[in-house]
Amino acid sequence: MKHALILGASGDIGSAIAKQLAAKGWSLYLHYNQNKVVVQQLIHQFIKAYPHQEFFGVAFDMQTKENLPVFLQSIFELDALIFAQGTTDYHLLTETSVEDLQKMWMMQVALPIEMIKAFQSKLAHSNNGRIIFIGSVYGGFGSAMEVAYSTVKGAQTAFANAYAKEVGTLGITVNVVAPGAVDTQMNRVFSKEDHQKIAAEIPVGRFAKADEIAYWAVQLADDQAGYMTGQTIYVDGGWLK
Numbered sequence: 001m002k003h004a005l006i007l008g009a010s011g012d013i014g015s016a017i018a019k020q021l022a023a024k025g026w027s028l029y030l031h032y033n034q035n036k037v038v039v040q041q042l043i044h045q046f047i048k049a050y051p052h053q054e055f056f057g058v059a060f061d062m063q064t065k066e067n068l069p070v071f072l073q074s075i076f077e078l079d080a081l082i083f084a085q086g087t088t089d090y091h092l093l094t095e096t097s098v099e100d101l102q103k104m105w106m107m108q109v110a111l112p113i114e115m116i117k118a119f120q121s122k123l124a125h126s127n128n129g130r131i132i133f134i135g136s137v138y139g140g141f142g143s144a145m146e147v148a149y150s151t152v153k154g155a156q157t158a159f160a161n162a163y164a165k166e167v168g169t170l171g172i173t174v175n176v177v178a179p180g181a182v183d184t185q186m187n188r189v190f191s192k193e194d195h196q197k198i199a200a201e202i203p204v205g206r207f208a209k210a211d212e213i214a215y216w217a218v219q220l221a222d223d224q225a226g227y228m229t230g231q232t233i234y235v236d237g238g239w240l241k
């Protein structure tokens with residue numbers, strides 16, 4: 001049985017990935033930071049629907065490395081590592097403190113890299129090890145007022161480019177799914193008018209559904225996706241990339 005760890009399984013895109021992988025027979029470690037209830041509900045639903053698979057909830061605040069050793073010890077078998085956690089901040093760069101930047105870097109780049117180092121041998125043992133980041137179109141295109149966020153998302157792409165070359169012969173693939181605008185909690189900050197304005201700029205004419213992003217992560221996790229590595233796949237409705 002295959003096991004995936006989904007960081008940010010309590011978020012909208014992470015939950016959508018969890019639902020699709022569970023339906024395909026995966027056992028899951030479902031990570032959350034504050035939203036324990038969402039993960040508890042997912043586990044409840046999955047245990048009923050898929051009684052022969054395993055489901056575990058794991059908590060960890062990724063803005064600090066304090067609890068990393070304990071977190072690492074809670075993961076046993078692992079075939080896929082999926083990073084769907086992340087937040088953004090809307091500030092001009094001149095209003096972004098070094099602490100803000102450090103937190104974002106820690107959560108979306110530094111700790112993911114520490115986890116990957118710790119789990120490399122487990123993923124190699126799988127023969128079909130998979131590392132998937134949910135990046136952002138802003139990592140390849142850039143967004144004013146989100147310079148720090150664009151920087152960490154660009155770093156995820158740069159990391160995947162390079163690390164894919166180091167672990168290709170171990171059967172581990174490393175890719176980024178980079179969404180445009182997705183209809184999730186993260187975008188609830190926009191007014192209805194702003195939401196409509198953004199949607200009007202997108203050739204497909206609307207925000208993505210979380211399931212439409214999860215779909216690509218799930219394809220990359222498949223055993224048959226072993227020849228796709230070091231890539232950033234832009235899933236943005238034809239918007240920016």
Ligand SMILES: NC(=O)c1ccc[n+]([C@@H]2O[C@H](COP(=O)([O-])OP(=O)(O)OC[C@H]3O[C@@H](n4cnc5c(N)ncnc54)[C@H](OP(=O)(O)O)[C@@H]3O)[C@@H](O)[C@H]2O)c1
Pocket residue numbers: 007008009010011012013014031032033034035036060061062063083084085086087088107134135136137178179180181182183184185186187
């Ligand atoms: N929505 C979009 O338009 C969009 C576009 C491009 C890329 N993305 C990327 O997609 C990923 C998922 O976003 P989403 O739209 O699904 O947002 P979401 O629903 O707000 O989910 C965010 C996730 O990040 C977790 N998280 C927040 N702070 C954390 C911390 N300190 N430590 C560990 N985890 C933390 C949350 O956990 P808790 O809820 O448990 O605290 C939650 O699971 C992010 O990397 C985001 O950058 C989103």
